[in-house]
Amino acid sequence: LAQGAVLLGSYNALDYMKDEYIQRTALLFAVRQDNIGITGEGTINGRGFIVANNLISYIQRGLIDDPQHMDRPDEINRPHNIYFRECRNVRVEGVRMHDPASWNQAFDQCRQV
16 A cells, blocks of 8 residues: 555445455455455555444444344444454555554454464
């Protein structure tokens, strides 16, 4: 990601595809990949504050389930900035990340991160 470049998340959480197996969403998403990563001096901005507020509106309109009736989006519905699962030889270096709707980075069952 080049210096000065900004990767922006969508304001609409419904734009993110949910993996059927994992039930997570992310701006950068990978499952069972080798030798992957993101490097550089650019920025990843999840725009999470707005995404989370939009999700509350979706819950109130019945577009998203709220099984615990908390009137707030749970972690499954909020996109991470990065979510990698079962990946090997992962490298994330130099990039700045901020404002995720969920976790900034999640490396689930990954090796050699």
